[in-house]
Structure formats: C-alpha cells, structure tokens
Amino acid sequence: MIRKAFKMFLYPGMEEEYEKRHNMLWPEMKEMIHAHGGHNYSIYLDRETHVLYGYIEIEDETLWAASADTPVNRRWWDFMADIMETNEDNSPVCVDLTPVFQLD
Incomplete structure (x- = not known):
C-alpha cells in the first residue's frame, strides 16, 4: 500500500x-475511488487557514492517476469548484506533502 498526503485550499x-x-x-464516487485502488481516505480541515489535508492509501500510482479522467471524478470537480481553489480544468489545487515520519 502506498500512503499519500496532500493539501488543498x-x-x-x-x-x-x-x-x-x-x-x-x-x-x-465511492465506487470509483475503490475501483482505482483508493482506501482509508481522510480529509482534515485547519479552520484557521482553510487548508484541507488529505490522506489516502492507494494500491498503484498509475491506477490511481487514471481516476482523474473518469466521468464521475470530473463531475465531482465541477461540483466542488465553487467552494475551493481549482485549476483551469476544475481539478482542486493540490500540493503533495513529503513524508518525514511514520510509525506503525
């Protein structure tokens, strides 16, 4: 399992x-996330800065990357575009976070 963390605005x-x-x-959307190898997905909000921190575990980077081009994901981006920072294609502005520590 690959752990990914990121922030959105x-x-x-x-x-x-x-x-x-x-x-x-x-x-x-839930089905699409699971079909593209996404599990244990959480999003946290820092209310002081309005930064969203996401965490997801994925099975494969290529499979997960393909989820961006699914019709349901594109509809979700359009649905969310009015309440968060987005790119020209309505994908959320998303910054990957660098892992520095992990304890099982």
Whole structure:
C-alpha cells in the first residue's frame, strides 16, 4: 500500500458546505475511488487557514492517476469548484506533502 498526503485550499466561509457535500458523497464516487485502488481516505480541515489535508492509501500510482479522467471524478470537480481553489480544468489545487515520519 502506498500512503499519500496532500493539501488543498478551501475558500473562507465554505467549511460547512464542504463537509455537507462530503457527508453526502455520491455512491458512484465511492465506487470509483475503490475501483482505482483508493482506501482509508481522510480529509482534515485547519479552520484557521482553510487548508484541507488529505490522506489516502492507494494500491498503484498509475491506477490511481487514471481516476482523474473518469466521468464521475470530473463531475465531482465541477461540483466542488465553487467552494475551493481549482485549476483551469476544475481539478482542486493540490500540493503533495513529503513524508518525514511514520510509525506503525
């Protein structure tokens, strides 16, 4: 299993809306994440900075990268674009974090 951590950027005042949308995550989005090898996915919010910190375990980098081009993922990006920083294709601005310590 490959561990990945990253940060994204929520617009101020959108904390409740972000949580609401994720609490109602589409079943087809959940299925897509699992079908592309994603497991143990968590997102945390720093309310002072509006930075979202994500953690996911994936089976394979190539399989996971392919999830970005699925129709359901593209719809999700469009759905979330109004409440967070995005790129031109509506993908979230996402910065990978460098692992520096891990304890099992």
